[in-house]
Amino acid sequence: MQAVDGTSTLTDQVFESVRKAIHSGELRPGQLYSVYQLAAELKVSRTPVREAMLRLAEAGLVRFERSRGFRVLRSDPKEIAEVFHLRLLLEVPAARLAAHRRDPALLQAMRAELEEMREAAAAHDEPRFMRHDAAFHRLLLQGGHNGKLVGIVDNLRDATITLGASTVDRSRSLPDIAREHEPILAALEAGDAEAVAAAMRTHIGHTGELLLAQAAAANGVPVDPDDLALIRATSA
Template sequence: MIHSTDDARNPPVRPPTLTDRTIEAVREGIRAGTLVPGKLYSVYRLADELGVSRSPVRDALLRLAETGVVAFERNRGFRVVLPGARELTEIIAVRLALEVPAAERAAVRAQESDHAALQAEYEAMQSSVAAGDETAFLLHDQRLHALLLELAGNAHATRIIENLRDATRLVGTSTIRRSRSLEDVYLEHRPILDAISGGDAPAAGAAMRRHLESTGRLLLREAAGGSEAGTDPDALWDELVWPPPGVSA
């Protein structure tokens, strides 16, 4: 948890509703692999497993459907959705729009306790690399990004990015297995933290952009080379991600 005397960075905490808890339970199921893409799940069974009524479950799934994480099948249930190439590119475009300025703002706002919290997550990522624990690594990776967003002071952006990361998590796992190692991803975060530690906002933003673009292009190539063979990943990237080639951010 990042601490600050700045009230804008510490808004009152609203107790989670049953819908909130259900959303988090579904997201945890996706992260843990107990909810897998393509399989049909029963709304009624999920409500029974969570010990809640069907109403908050339906509300939670409707909210998740808005982010593309799940899709309903009328009178049958819901499925976890594996995003396609275009959706992946749109997600990365949104992440770039939110997380690059967040990193810049974090470099200006970070206090000693913030640096310690970021470093703790980074060291936990390193321990996960040494242990070969992909699940733990991805968890600490997500927490590190969440800390940066919290530093930027925008709670809505934090929730948006959490949902988007869940939408790409399964594809992202496959890029780690096929295209890069846990250590590669770990090392991409070092320039971001160094820039924030040095209070260098432009460098922090540039390092975050490099990291997200590297991740995004790998995700897109993975999708384009799989079920969406024939998709031109570079053309899709140039169409949807700002800035386009030759234009400054």
Template sequence: MPDALRTEERIGTRRTLTEEVMEKVQQMVRRGELRADELYSVYQLAEALGISRSPVRDGLLKLEAAGLVAFERNRGFRVTVPSARQIVEIFAIRIALEPPAAARVAARRDPEVTARLRETMTAMEKAAAASDEPAFWAHDQAFHDTILTAAGNSQAAAVVRDLRERTRLIGPGTTKAARSLPAVAAEHRPVLDAIAAGDGKTAHDDMRAHLEATGRLLSAQTEGVPPADAAIEALWTEIIG
């Protein structure tokens, strides 16, 4: 485990230690401090985070249940990330669920839902401006979750939450070669505007555009190629069309 892991950051008190460990591991993977398929020990991670091994193990067990880490008996754990194909398959499911949900929410024109989305959008933009990644992705998830739930399908919301966990460890598509947090936030604004205007078709299309942009970046990022790479384009055509 690199020396960069010996950070001065310490676990906060706003969330449980287990939740903080999960977030810290995800951040460390995105920064390249934990690398896929290398073997690490729970003791090393606990020492790097400055907390006891019990909550570290609990956090890793939750990440294992989501398919994001793998334990090796009496040896430690490895970070696992989905392949480019798996990422495209994940986004194929999200595209099947989320754009129609946005269209349904727009058609209903519920002022309370619109107000919640506006509040979340504002919080997301503030977090982006402050480069507060944990807060930003929490608001991002809340935005998508609100739309899915308001569309009347709580099971779809749960499915999408699980799918998002499968892609979080490889990064959110905000590398230097991809998008900044403000750029990602900006992709949500047209969806909100269309919902507020009761424009179902535009809400559908803008949500799909946002998901495709994210999915293409993440699948390309996994392969270390540009989003316009022919192999990535072939995967999207094969799986999504």
């Protein structure tokens, strides 16, 4: 893990550093770690580490063990299924609505975000890619003129990130993900609302199924048919 650099609050930096270490596998599920150990490695006091770990515990990434430290938890397949079920329920009809209300400014902005995603993919810059991926989705949601919906979907995406769930370099590459956005934009440019909705359904459903399979494998269990049905019921 990288030492914190003072550009944001220490707690925020520790939270992000530990989250990335969990995602990368540097901190392994099931293994016991101590606050003292992390504080020394990150070159900070124990207080911001303890505060960050409490946030990670609330997010379900770690579990404290009294007087011993904390263990990294594996991603919960059911939670991933529930998040993507909600995203499909919300984003697919929102995409259809945005297609009916599309305007040249929206199309231009989405083209720019997709191009940024392609460039970030070519450079294998995952953080930059994910920023523009999120912006692409947010623009389409904003096209439906429902600010509360945008906020809810942002929270759902954040939940997936906090869980450390990602398909990058596991079940698909950054260029693969960028290409999944192309049919969405093409259908929007054509003014085909049903095609926009179908492309969004395919993209989000595919992502959810891949993450569900990864989480099940990490837990050493088969994919629960009920979890898979939760995603497929809204992505079929």
